[in-house]
Amino acid sequence: MKNKILILVGIVAFYSCQNKDNSKNIVKTIVQDTLSKTIGGTADLSDAPPRDDKAVALIRKQLNVLLKKDLLSMTKENRYFxxxxxxxxxxxxxxxxxxxxxxxxxxSGGCSGYILNSDGNVINKFTVTDFPIYVMTSSTEKFYDLIFESGGKFHHLKMKSGKYPSNPSVQEVAKGNVPKESTKVLDINSKKLEKYSF
Structure with a gap:
């Protein structure tokens, strides 16, 4: 709700700064459409995930430490997350x-990645996975269970002794489909996530 209010305020401010002769102004049409959708609760705000510069800086700093030995052999094209x-x-x-x-x-088996805590410390490194990852509503050791896709199958990962398993492909195959109430994260293939260099 807070994000919707901020967007609404931004739209109103932007609209008020427009030229007074708006009869043929395409910006006016876009603003009015977005404003009506925001007020009506039908605007799709998921297309633009909020950018958190502190989080990006934290992750970038940690990747430069974690991958210090790899950096010399990596090309510029490979240095993004x-x-x-x-x-x-x-x-x-x-x-x-x-x-x-x-x-x-x-x-061929998938991609690697990390789960970092709010301080940037590594909770997990994972391998051989395809994106997205699903966060379930069930939990183990106070952390939500996860579903990773690997090798065309969905695998159920549970926290154990403060860690998730690092290789999803050898974990229990999830029974049935991914539960509808699960939250999809790190959906890289959707092209909605921003790419950052490190």
Whole structure:
């Protein structure tokens, strides 16, 4: 709701700064359409995930430490990441799913990535996975269970001793389809996530 109000305020401010002769102004039409959808609750705000510069800086700093030995052999094209924030343990602090989509981090079995806590420390490194990842409503050790796709199958990952398993492909195959109430994160293939360099 807070995001909708901020968007509404921004739209009104933008609209008020427009030229007074708006009869043929395409911006006016777009603003009015967006305004009516926002007020009516039908605007799709999921297309533009909020950018968190602090999170990007934190992840970038941690990747430069974690991948220090790899940096010399990586090309510029391989030095980028995607991320998505999600509070995995309901402590009101986001954890960060960090994924890659290039030949250095991906192979025939899938891609690698990380789950970082709110301070940037590694909770998990994972391998051989396809994106997106699904966060379930069930939990183990106060952390939500996850579903990773690997090798064309969905695998159920549960927290154990403070870690999720790092290789999803050897974990229990999830029974049935991904539950509808699960939340999709790190959907790199949707082209909606921004790419960041490190």
């Amino acid at each position: 995607y991320y998505e924030a999600f509070d995995l343990n309901n402590d009101n602090k986001n954890e960060y799913f960090v994924g890659f989509s290039n030949s250095y981090f991906c192979g």
